[in-house]
Amino acid sequence: MWMGTFFAMAAGLMWGLVFVSPLLLPEYPAALQSFGRYLAFGLIALPLAWLDRARLRELTRADWTEALKLALVGNLLYYLCLAGAIQRAGGPLPTMIIGTLPVVIAVISNRRNAWRDGRLPWARLAPSLALIGCGIALVNQAELAQLRADPEADPGRYALGALLAVFAVACWTWYPIRNADWLRAHPDRSPRSWATAQGVATLVPALLGYAGFWLWSGASGSDFAMPFGPQPLRFVALMFTIGLFASWLGTLCWNEASQRLPTAIAGQLIVFETLAALSYAFLLRGAPPPPTTLAGIALLVAGVMWALRVRPERVAA
Template sequence: MSKSLISSIIYALIADAVWGLAFIVPNLLYNYTAVEITFGRYFIYGIFSIVILFIENKKIYKLIRRNMWKNAFLFAFCGNIGYYLFLVISIKLTGAAISTLIIGLLPITTALYGNCINHEFSFKKLLPSISIIFIGIFILNCASFKGTIDTKFNIYGIFCSLIALCLWTWYAVANARFLRENKEFTPKIWSTITGGSTLCLMPFFVLILKVMMPQSIKISQMLNFNNQIFKFWGSALVLGIIVSWIGTVFWNKASNALPVSLAGQMTVGETVFGLTYSFLVELRFPNIIELVGILTVIYGVLFGIKTVRKLKETNAEEIKEVQL
């Protein structure tokens, strides 16, 4: 296995480990809605990015061009604001169970769409690992949804879930392609520019949700000086800087060299790390269904890594033979 592939896998795992914190931090903020927590997260992410943009303005100014901002705003919408906006609306209309089940397909859709766009490997070769991961995700969903009562069929809610799924799937593939075609943008700089663009989109995010779900976000509650406000903004700092900014930097590093078909499969690591953190916080071991689901997902990812390694070695040997 090449050093480039190994380092990219490590970067992806670090991103997954960081993103997994998003599973447990909101549980500390029971007095705040999911939308308010998301607002705090992306607000801090945006402010932090703007500060870095000012600090490194000379370096970034040389890279700025009109077309770059179009991509930055598009990625900020599809990967952050738009994705979560449609997910929240879906949960409101359909319930968390169906919405989470559909969004849980992200590793599958990203791997398939990425391979379709980039023509990296034969779909027949990728199918076994993708199928194993799908089975693992299904098992984990069965464990999560056991006893849920908020499931309700709503075609508009399902449609919003599918839009959220498509937005992030497209973002993952398009972002990886952009970074490969624009090497002058380092993972750190691009994460910063995306964060600044996310901040610019925040007013639209708040306005739409205030109209559709007035009780979902109360700005006054996030500004009241009390004991809870320190916990809220402390958590927002963790989510905004560590989860969003640092997580995106490492994901951008992974996207630079990792085949998108494999990177897509590795996004499931976020769920595995998130569940692991949850078990640690709850001071419990996973039940048998959760354990089987996690082990199945891990096996699927390892199988995918092994498949990609073999395919890369085969391709390298074929290129050498042609050159000879």
């Protein structure tokens, strides 16, 4: 439990970095940032795959198919939605919507994986759901107040950002549950090798997506400077930094946690990502969060801590 929690915390601290790139590169389309990040991830995974080639040979065609599915939904589609949400609604609101993942995953896993991990009593989960819902409402209220105070703000753009964040939650609810299924079904396999396999599986779709975006940009007459945009050094450095730390090393730490913890509990520990992302977002703003936002963050943390106190109960086979 302690080692699993440590690995989940390390993954969350590194995953929080993915919320930084859309704020540092606001002029870069979300699609380019998604393809760029996972193209970097795939390129980083290639030499790692060569070093780990003996273990990767043990993977079957079905394993590689699963790695490809996880890469498409949990990597490319998730980050496409998340980057688009942050660019439209800013950092805090999408971060708080993503912050619902711990309870969403716990609720779904509670029914789906009860036979394997045990069932969390619904009556004891209800207070954590209420606390997290209130926390999101408070942060949303603070962000809407800031939006109303800005004469150049676009409420429609803000709403679209919130909707994209909801789609990102759907993608990353599916990903850790399916990823944990594979890891728990293969306790003899290396979490490091599985992280590398997902990087290799991501490479071709990311390369095709990047090339497709380049062709579309040229055909549509866009003045965006391809292939690396108006800030090429910053873009490439950010993509490889996030590809190494958030994608490969973060996935490795999460795989280690998923192999040690019940899915319902591991899912709740994604709160570390939310807290890290909020910290990074307000550091970039250069201003402390308002009291309403702080209260919302406190409720989110309290809700997840409440949920962590709930222990699964074994059910009959």
